[in-house]
Amino acid sequence: xxxxxxxxxxxxxxxxxxxxxxxxxxxxxxxxxxxxxxxxxxxxxxxxxxxxxxxxxxxxxxxxxxxxxxxxxxxxxxxxxxxxxxxxxxxxxxxxxxxxxxxxxxxxxxxxxxxxxxxxxxxxxxxxxxxxxxxxxxxxxxxxxxxxxxxxxxxxxxxxxxxxxxxxxxxxxxxxxxxxxxxxxxxxxxxxxxxxxxxxxxxxxxxxxxxxxxxxxxxxxxxxxxxxxxxxxxxxxxxxxxxxxxxxxxxxx
Amino acid sequence: xxxxxxxxxxxxxxxxxxxxxxxxxxxxxxxxxxxxxxxxxxxxxxxxxxxxxxxxxxxxxxxxxxxxxxxxxxxxxxxxxxxxxxxxxxxxxxxxxxxxxxxxxxxxxxxxxxxxxxxxxxxxxxxxxxxxxxxxxxxxxxxxxxxxxxxxxxxxxxxxxxxxxxxxxxxxxxxxxxxxxxxxxxxxxxxxxxxxxxxxxxxxxxxxxxxxxxxxxxxxxxxxxxxxxxxxxxxxxxxxxxxxxxxxxxxxxxxxxxxxxxxxxxxxxxxxxxxxxxxxxxxxxxxxxxxxxxxxxxxxxxxxxxxxxxxxxxxxxxxxxxxxxxx
Ligand SMILES: [Fe+2]
Ligand SMILES: [Fe+2]
Numbered sequence: 001x002x003x004x005x006x007x008x009x010x011x012x013x014x015x016x017x018x019x020x021x022x023x024x025x026x027x028x029x030x031x032x033x034x035x036x037x038x039x040x041x042x043x044x045x046x047x048x049x050x051x052x053x054x055x056x057x058x059x060x061x062x063x064x065x066x067x068x069x070x071x072x073x074x075x076x077x078x079x080x081x082x083x084x085x086x087x088x089x090x091x092x093x094x095x096x097x098x099x100x101x102x103x104x105x106x107x108x109x110x111x112x113x114x115x116x117x118x119x120x121x122x123x124x125x126x127x128x129x130x131x132x133x134x135x136x137x138x139x140x141x142x143x144x145x146x147x148x149x150x151x152x153x154x155x156x157x158x159x160x161x162x163x164x165x166x167x168x169x170x171x172x173x174x175x176x177x178x179x180x181x182x183x184x185x186x187x188x189x190x191x192x193x194x195x196x197x198x199x200x201x202x203x204x205x206x207x208x209x210x211x212x213x214x215x216x217x218x219x220x221x222x223x224x225x226x227x228x229x230x231x232x233x234x235x236x237x238x239x240x241x242x243x244x245x246x247x248x249x250x251x252x253x
Numbered sequence: 254x255x256x257x258x259x260x261x262x263x264x265x266x267x268x269x270x271x272x273x274x275x276x277x278x279x280x281x282x283x284x285x286x287x288x289x290x291x292x293x294x295x296x297x298x299x300x301x302x303x304x305x306x307x308x309x310x311x312x313x314x315x316x317x318x319x320x321x322x323x324x325x326x327x328x329x330x331x332x333x334x335x336x337x338x339x340x341x342x343x344x345x346x347x348x349x350x351x352x353x354x355x356x357x358x359x360x361x362x363x364x365x366x367x368x369x370x371x372x373x374x375x376x377x378x379x380x381x382x383x384x385x386x387x388x389x390x391x392x393x394x395x396x397x398x399x400x401x402x403x404x405x406x407x408x409x410x411x412x413x414x415x416x417x418x419x420x421x422x423x424x425x426x427x428x429x430x431x432x433x434x435x436x437x438x439x440x441x442x443x444x445x446x447x448x449x450x451x452x453x454x455x456x457x458x459x460x461x462x463x464x465x466x467x468x469x470x471x472x473x474x475x476x477x478x479x480x481x482x483x484x485x486x487x488x489x490x491x492x493x494x495x496x497x498x499x500x501x502x503x504x505x506x507x508x509x510x511x512x513x514x515x516x517x518x519x520x521x522x523x524x525x526x527x528x529x530x531x532x533x534x535x536x537x538x539x540x541x542x543x544x545x546x547x548x549x550x551x552x553x554x555x556x557x558x559x560x561x562x563x564x565x566x567x568x569x570x571x572x573x574x575x576x577x578x579x580x
Contacts, residue, residue, distance in 0.1 A: 033561025
C-alpha cells in the first residue's frame, strides 16, 4: 500500500489522543461537581474509547496487532498523543477547558477527514459526526455557563485554565514529517489547515463566552508528543491503565 | 441493603397517630393495589420511612459507584473498560433518578447530599468494603448487583408510585450489570491459575458483606406489620436473603468456586438455606461508621462537594439558565 507510513502515523496520533483523553475524562466518574456531569463526562469518555478502538482496529487491518495489544502493551515512547491529553487534573475548570479546546479540534479534524481518500477513515468520520456534535455542544454550553453567564469566580477559574492550557492546545497541531504526503495523497488536509480552521472557530467562541484568548504570537506551542516525547504524566497513566492487563498479557480478561 | 435499614429501628409512641378517616381511605387504596402519588394524602410515618428508604437507596448508588469507579482506569482491555464505564455511569444515573423520586416527598437533593456527608443519612453497608483487586469488581458486579436486583424487584411492588416506577427503570439496567459481572467472573473462574485464585479470594472477601446485604433478620413487631400493610416493606430481609442464596449459590458452585462457609447448605426438610452467623456485630460496627472504608467514601464525597462548589455556585446565579446537555 502507498503512503502506509504517513497513514499509520496519522492513525496512531488520533487513536492515542482518543485513548488517553478518554481515559482522563473517565477519571471524573463519581467526582464531578454535579451528577449530570459525571454522566456527561463518562458518556464522552466512552465515545472516545470507541473512536480509539475503531482507529486501532484500522491499524490492525494494516498489519498491526489487535487493539488491546496496541493500547495496553506499547512503550511510552511509542505513543503519539499530544501533551494536552496527558495532563492530569483535579480541577474541573481545567477538565472543561481542555474538553472545549480538544473537542473543537476533533470536530474539525473529523470534518476534514470526511473527504479522506482513505475510505475507512472517511467512513469513520461520517459515523462519529453525531457524537462529536454532542461533545462540542456540551463544551460550548459549559464555556458559556461558567463564563459570560457565570460568576466572577467561575470566569476567573476558567480564564486561568485557558491560559494554562493554550500552549498545550496548540501542541495538538504539531506537524509531522508526512504533512506533504498526507495532503498530496488526499488522506488528510494536514495539521496546519486544521489549526487554521480550529482557530477560526475557537477564538470567536471563547471570546463570545467571555474569555480573553492569549495573543497567538506570545504562545509557544507544546510540541514533542507526536514524535514520542511526552510529559512526565504519561508513564504513570500507562502504568495504571495496564496494571491488571500486565498481570498476564496472554490471558483473556 | 438499600432500603431495609430504616425499618429495623423501634417505633416511637404516637408516630402512627393520624386522622382515622383519611388513614382508612389511604389503606383501602393500597389494599386495592393502587399507587400513592406525591400529591395524595399520606401518613406522616409513611412519608418519613419512604423518604429515608429512597434517600438511602440514592446514596447507595452514588457511593456504590466509587469502589468500582476506581477500577475504570485499570480495567484490562477495551471491552471491559468500556463496559465498566457504562455500568458505573448507570449507577450514577440511578442515583439521579432516585434523588428525584425522593424529592417528591419534600426534601431537596442538596439537603440529602448534606445529610450524607454529616453521616445523618446512611447508604448500603457493602460499599464500606474495599474493592482490592480487579476480581473484586467482577464479584461486585455479579453478586452485589444480583442482590440489588432482588431487593429492587421486590420494592418495585411497593405502594409509592414515583419510587416503584424509578425501580422498574433501574432494574432493566441492573440486569445488564449482572450479565457483565457474571461474564467477568466466568472469564476469571475459567481462566489462568492466577485468575482463578484472584476471583476465589475476592469471593471470600465479599461473602460476609453479601450475607449482610439484606440486613439483619427482621424483628417481628407491630411496626413491621404496619409498614408491610402500607407496602413500604414488601418482603422480610430473610425472605430476600433466602431467594438470593437459592438463585446464586448453585451458580457459584457450578463455576468451581467455593463459598467460605462450611455450614452453608440447603436443608432438604425445610427448603431453607442454613449458614453460619455472618457476624451481625460487624454489620452494626460498619453501619455506625467504623467499616474499612466509611471514612474514605465520605472523604471522596466531601472532596466532590468542596471542589465542585464553585461550579454549583455559578449555576445558581438567578440570571443563568442551566440546560442539562445530556438526555
Ligand atoms: Fe444501580
Ligand atoms: Fe448496578
